[in-house]
Amino acid sequence: MAKERKKEKRNFVYPQIPKTPTGITGLDEITQGGIPKGRPTLICGEAGCGKTLLSLEFITRGALEFNEPGVFMAFEEKSEELAMNVASLGFDLHKLQADKKIKIDYVHIDRSEIEETGEYDLDGLFIRLGYAIDSIGAKRVVLDTIENLFSGLSNQAILRAELRRLFHWLKEKGVTAIITGERGHGVSLTRQGLEEYVSDCVILLDHRVINQISTRRLRIVKYRGTVHGTNEYPFLIDEDGISVLPVTSLKLEKEVSSERIPSGIPALDNMLGGKGFFKGSSILVSGTAGTGKTSIAACLANESCNQKKRCLYFAFEESPNQIIRNMKSIDIHLQKHLDKGLLKFHASRPTLHGLEEHLVAMHKLIKKFDPDVVILDPITNLVTIGSVSEVKSMLIRLIDFLLEEQLTVMFTALSLNTVINEQTDEGVSSLVDTWLSVRDIEFNGERNRGMYIMKSRGMKHSNQVREFIITDKGIDLVDVYLGPEGILTGSAREAQKLQEQTEIALRDSAIELKNREIDRKRKVLEAKIAGLQSEFESAEEELNRIYVQEDLVKKIKESNRQKITGLRRGQEDTVKKKEKR
Amino acid sequence: MSELRQAHEFDEDKDGGSYVLRLLVTGASPNSTRAISNLKEICETHLKGKYELEIVDVYQQPFIAESEQIIALPLLIKKSPLPQKRMIGDMSDIEKVLRSLSLPAK
Incomplete structure (x- = not known):
């Protein structure tokens, strides 16, 4: 079983919801494949944080790289303006439009031009969008920024009901949609609470200025049914479009060289x-x-x-x-x-x-x-x-x-x-x-x-x-010189070397002195030993002398006694025996 | 509801001003039906003989939606006399419709 699990881990075969790659550098890596296919995704953020550009790049990259035509419904900028904005990124919107790869529909909405005279619905928008989708066979749709409807039309109840219907309708159409929304105040992600309609994937863009230097960041707030990076990822807008930079690449699988x-x-x-x-x-x-x-x-x-x-x-x-x-x-x-x-x-x-x-x-x-x-x-x-x-x-x-x-x-x-x-x-x-x-x-x-x-x-x-x-x-x-006084460098190192030489000389002479002293001591000791020895010798001589005297006395006594015995003429044998001995 | 109804009740009258109106609807939806009947009534009452009304079913001509900048329906466009005016809704607010058409409320 463990083996099986191991195998599974290696192959990464987890069932995943189908995803649509955005083609935006780094974003597909974070989302592990892109945004949910056939569902709406909400991108929210403050003004100027790159919502429009991100969604436009999604459409153009879809058309260019994945052969998925897209409809861009702009509520804010005119088609011309959009084309100019992305021309610097090398996207030719005019040509793409002529090739029926993308369709840009600018929705003009102005409260002052419209009178509301009763009940209405947003069927016009539905028809318009549906027509645009069908005319080029679009797989991708962007609504940028649909919240503008709220400034153009005053009947909130109708709008909310219609928006809910719109998102359902988009899902039914099976198009992958991006809806952008302005960041709301406080905790709400968007000003009009769009997040309550779009709940599959929400991406938050942020533009922060810290110490007078601005950084754009991207965070996936939620993404149902899939694993995704949850960090805030810095992203950049430059002449190549948006690049999201994952903080760390997920793997540490670099080639190494021993050169x-x-x-x-x-x-x-x-x-x-x-x-x-x-x-x-x-x-x-x-x-x-x-x-x-x-x-x-x-x-x-x-x-x-x-x-x-x-x-x-x-x-x-x-x-x-x-x-x-x-x-x-x-x-x-x-x-x-x-x-x-x-x-x-x-x-x-x-x-x-x-x-x-x-x-x-x-x-x-x-x-x-x-x-x-x-x-x-x-x-x-x-x-x-x-x-x-x-x-x-x-x-x-x-x-x-x-x-x-x-x-x-x-x-x-x-x-x-x-x-x-x-x-x-x-x-x-x-x-x-x-x-x-x-x-x-x-x-x-x-x-x-x-x-x-x-x-x-x-x-x-x-x-x-x-x-x-x-x-x-x-x-x-x-x-460096490493001595008892620590690390010495520069001239101190040289000085230390000289000092060391002096020390060696001094030490040598001291040793010589000591040697001589030992010599002298030895001589004194030897003299002392000689004295003691001669003393001992005289004592020994004295003792020897006593022995000799006693011996002499003994001999003399014996001879005297023999003489006496001879005189007495007795016990001659014993005397002879003793003499023999 | 596929018919494209056009009402030509044109009369070169003393005011010299003729109204060119265009009503965009979506088939026979309740809002659309109400809008048509309300508008007809208003026109007959206030503009008798000096208006031209075109009723368009957007379902039949979806391309109009883009060219006419349609979002909400039903939509009434007053093309003439200038200035152009756009009204959305089922035209049940007669006061508002009359004001937008620059007609005195009676």
Whole structure:
């Protein structure tokens, strides 16, 4: 059974309600296929949030891409105006109308021109719509904005009853309809409560200005009988129409490469297992102001251009000329790459657009230029136009996109304090594959730069702090002095080396002194030992002397006794025996 | 109800003004039937001999719906004398109809 479930999961065979693809970038992904087929969908939002454009794009894309003719019933704008509005998107409404692919019907309604003289119904609208649908065999219908009826006609009771009838009628006709409505006040989605008639799918568009920068967002409020993304998705209107950008793509199924890209700094490559970054990985360089982040980025740009790879450099802080001039001073010549067309700068102030527009601008440039390496310098500046979480979500999408395209990307980020947090300001540190941190080490009246590799996924990397030196020959990394007094860099490192030599000399002489003292002590001890020994010898001699004396006394006594016995002439045998012994 | 009824009761009279009216209806729906009879009565009472009334069934000529900017029906269009006037409803509010036709209420 588990196996069966697994299989089902892999194949995604869930019964779904039939859907009509809108053809709008990203929207079909969120709705997992489009809006409900043969049913009305309500799109509501405030003025100027793109309702008309979205619905018009639905019609034109339907006609162009899915071969589904559509009727656009406009209550607000005339057919001419609409055609002009979408001409910039490359849609030729006149031609489509002539080809009977779409039909635009402008409904003019003006209260001052109409007198109400009793009971009426909206049969006229029904006939008109029905005729339009039948004349081109339409599968798609847009009513934009049907609420205008309420301003033209005063009998609300009739209107409401007729609207209900209209939506039923649309369902019976089997057309996929989009009805737009102005956002109402308070909790209601539309001014006239259209949501009570259209209940299958409701999409809310929103246009918000935060910190003077506007962002459009789209949310699916409800969608019966299907799973859908419930988040607020930012969307954009530009020359290609509407693009909804799903915050994250639903899958993490990127191709990976084990090819390496050198960083342009040989010593850094050594730190990264000797070969550099992975191709298609994301690299974050963070550090305080003036630590050389841009220089590292320029090194990478220079190196990849030297290898005939294309590099796209997004500068949010400096102008291209400024970067080129500044990098010349460290022997990095970018101008020649620029002339060859391998390098491209795109400099813009972050405040130029909202975050989403930046993202789309980047998307487009990347698609157009087709680079191998992308540099964003610095991403921190984007925070000025969006909150941290917005920047993060934008960067996630950007990283997703870049990784899908197998591009290597380097971000630089300015950290405002010298304390290295586990998180960067933009919270992207968990997303990136390699994180380099450049840090000022202030010591002894000097500021020196230290570089760490905070992380580098999938490679053996050095865990050491290196001193990061910017010379007029380029960037180099040297081992810093790690001593009992901490990390020493710059002249302090040199001073420490000298001091160490002195210390060694001093220590050597001290050892010599000690050795001599031990020698002397040994001599004293030896002398003492000799004294004691001679003392012992004299004592021993004394004792020996006593023994000898006693022996002598004994012998003398014996001989005396023998003599006495001889004199007595007795016990000669015993004496002889004793003599023998 | 397929007939296209036209009432030609045209008379070059002393006022010099002749009324050209067009009534758009949807078949024999209750609203339409009421509108036709109400309007006929009004015309006969107030405009006897100086009006031209065309009654159109929109079901038969759906293309008219777009060209005439029709939304609500029944619709009465006063084409002449100028200014053009449009009235919707079953013409049961006679006062309003008369005012819109610039006729004095009696």
